[in-house]
Amino acid sequence: MNVLVGERISIATFKAQTTRHRIMGICNTDDMQIVFSDTPGVLKPNYKLQESMLNFSNSALTDADILLYVTDVIETPDKNSDFIEKVCRQIVPVLVLINKIDLTNQDKLTELVETWQKQLPLAEIIPISATNKFNVDYVLKRVKELLPDSPPYFDKSQWTDKPARFFVSEIIREKILLYYDKEIPYSVEVMVEQFKEETKIIRISAIIYVERESQRGIIIGKEGKALKKVATEARRDLERFFGKSIYLETFVKVDKDWRSSEKELRNFGYQPD
Ligand SMILES: Nc1nc2c(ncn2[C@@H]2O[C@H](COP(=O)(O)OP(=O)(O)O)[C@@H](O)[C@H]2O)c(=O)[nH]1
Numbered sequence: 001m002n003v004l005v006g007e008r009i010s011i012a013t014f015k016a017q018t019t020r021h022r023i024m025g026i027c028n029t030d031d032m033q034i035v036f037s038d039t040p041g042v043l044k045p046n047y048k049l050q051e052s053m054l055n056f057s058n059s060a061l062t063d064a065d066i067l068l069y070v071t072d073v074i075e076t077p078d079k080n081s082d083f084i085e086k087v088c089r090q091i092v093p094v095l096v097l098i099n100k101i102d103l104t105n106q107d108k109l110t111e112l113v114e115t116w117q118k119q120l121p122l123a124e125i126i127p128i129s130a131t132n133k134f135n136v137d138y139v140l141k142r143v144k145e146l147l148p149d150s151p152p153y154f155d156k157s158q159w160t161d162k163p164a165r166f167f168v169s170e171i172i173r174e175k176i177l178l179y180y181d182k183e184i185p186y187s188v189e190v191m192v193e194q195f196k197e198e199t200k201i202i203r204i205s206a207i208i209y210v211e212r213e214s215q216r217g218i219i220i221g222k223e224g225k226a227l228k229k230v231a232t233e234a235r236r237d238l239e240r241f242f243g244k245s246i247y248l249e250t251f252v253k254v255d256k257d258w259r260s261s262e263k264e265l266r267n268f269g270y271q272p273d
């Protein structure tokens, strides 16, 4: 989505389940508006947070005019067979984007395209490379051709549906996904307590929630070094994102088993009120 919209909206890391929400990236031109809606990857939920994540993905199936199913050269259609069956039943046009073709060769790719085409006979299969921007223009062209006539859904100056605070917590979470192992990134939620914009500086204070006391220690690290690295890197990205100086304070708190708590998930914006 970032490549299609031309802005860095959705955080991206090498780890699975980086995206937890449904995030809109809006592409405005003189004669049209495309609202891209990035969703979490599809998975079988193991805990309540993942149930909410799957709900976000399913909701896109009910209101999109075009479905872009993004897979890559490593995945095969059997991985998400339940979801693909739902995709099969779509009335709207489906484009299957096989991403990361920079990592494969022509023969393997041809075979993979055939596999997908068999699985989804009505879909259009498009090999792309987001990294090399290969075929991304073609995807945009197809989307334009397939879009129905409609007045714009959003103000033409708007480029996302999420508020500034959301991007702050996502950028901090991205650094946590990058710098910590195993369960840590998945046990973390970031809440922005204060976001105060002044003329030259934005003052931000954020709380990093973890599920257990032991995780708190890991996040902070020896002499606070680990957390300091996260905060420094996040601040650098935030300054780029907002184009202003950033003052960033971070705190770490334990919120026991928040991923399994209905109430906390609502608090953190994963479920409707
Ligand atoms: N080689 C290669 N890697 C890519 C390409 N597009 C994305 N990636 C990498 O794939 C990883 C997952 O990307 P992300 O956007 O988080 O995928 P998501 O899990 O589907 O949301 C990141 O490390 C990206 O840098 C591509 O075209 N080629």
Ligand SMILES: [Mg+2]
Pocket (backbone or CB within 6 Å): 010, 011, 012, 018, 019, 038, 039, 040, 041
């Ligand atoms: Mg993602």
